[in-house]
Amino acid sequence: MRIVVPYPPSGNVDITARTVAPAFGDALGQPIVIENRAGAGGTIGTSAVIKSPADGYTLVLGSSATITAGPAVYKNPPYDPFKELVALGAIQLAPIVLTVAPKTPVNSFAEFVARARARPGQVTIASAGNGSSNHLAIELLMRQANLQLLHVPYKGSGPALTDLIGSQVEAMMDQLTASMAHIREGRIRAIAITSRKRSPDLPDVPTLDELGVKGYEASTFTGLFAPTGTPMAVVETLASALRKAMANPTVRGRFRTMGVEVMDMSRAEFAAYVRADYDKWLKLAREANIVLE
Numbered sequence: 001m002r003i004v005v006p007y008p009p010s011g012n013v014d015i016t017a018r019t020v021a022p023a024f025g026d027a028l029g030q031p032i033v034i035e036n037r038a039g040a041g042g043t044i045g046t047s048a049v050i051k052s053p054a055d056g057y058t059l060v061l062g063s064s065a066t067i068t069a070g071p072a073v074y075k076n077p078p079y080d081p082f083k084e085l086v087a088l089g090a091i092q093l094a095p096i097v098l099t100v101a102p103k104t105p106v107n108s109f110a111e112f113v114a115r116a117r118a119r120p121g122q123v124t125i126a127s128a129g130n131g132s133s134n135h136l137a138i139e140l141l142m143r144q145a146n147l148q149l150l151h152v153p154y155k156g157s158g159p160a161l162t163d164l165i166g167s168q169v170e171a172m173m174d175q176l177t178a179s180m181a182h183i184r185e186g187r188i189r190a191i192a193i194t195s196r197k198r199s200p201d202l203p204d205v206p207t208l209d210e211l212g213v214k215g216y217e218a219s220t221f222t223g224l225f226a227p228t229g230t231p232m233a234v235v236e237t238l239a240s241a242l243r244k245a246m247a248n249p250t251v252r253g254r255f256r257t258m259g260v261e262v263m264d265m266s267r268a269e270f271a272a273y274v275r276a277d278y279d280k281w282l283k284l285a286r287e288a289n290i291v292l293e
Helices: 010-028 040-050 064-073 109-118 135-147 159-163 176-184 232-246 249-257 265-288
Strands: 002-005 033-036 057-062 085-100 123-127 150-153 173-174 188-191 221-225
Touching: 002 010, 002 040, 002 150, 010 033, 010 085, 010 221, 010 232, 010 249, 033 188, 033 232, 040 057, 040 064, 040 085, 040 221, 057 085, 064 085, 064 135, 064 221, 064 265, 085 109, 085 135, 085 176, 085 232, 085 265, 123 135, 123 159, 135 150, 135 173, 135 265, 159 173, 159 176, 173 176, 176 188, 221 232, 221 265, 232 249
Parallel strands: 002 033, 002 057, 123 150, 123 173
Antiparallel strands: 057 221, 085 173, 085 188, 085 221
């Protein structure tokens, strides 16, 4: 069995897949191989799974960027996630964190805003790629905080974080899962978080809403999906195994250390959540005129 991660290693989706895969494989009684197929904001790997045999042996670790936010903002999305994929189950919900590079001369969000307004359109901010949830979080921040930043898209969070740590870019918005270790070890600095409440893992980092960007909230989900046409008996077997894996204390403990919230949902509840998340981003894209080619 394969779980395709449509991003390079080290990002939020990859870390999530590698955290849950061993317990998922144990529940199914067979090993799980993680395959990274990056490119085009996660659409290459996702499209490859959609085109694979619908036999339950090739799955995709889907996220906001590839299942809801991305399809909602692309002018011509390469696939329809609701017609071509079936949701197996939820895994986790991660806040996005705004971080700055070691050489960026700011230590707070207020200083970041001042720097951006003094140099409109010049302060560089990285994301995991065009159309990614990180990119949309940046676009939302620019609109709600009235900032002009220079978006620098990468092919996944891993390469972006490498350049952030090396100060090749000044700032980044990324899932807390991928950034947490670097924040804890002092390689980058966190200056704001996008969730409605502060993260218990970063209690001194204020939310953007607290910092005056009223109503700002952007968290990203991850979950497991199979190609449409997968036999329902197989879908239910996979969904049941995923629920068992997510109940594993080791898996839950690992996610807690990553600063994310485990999504305890039935398959039907997760499918409804995914649809609501898509509708949210579609409404935002239309109101803010965010359309990606």
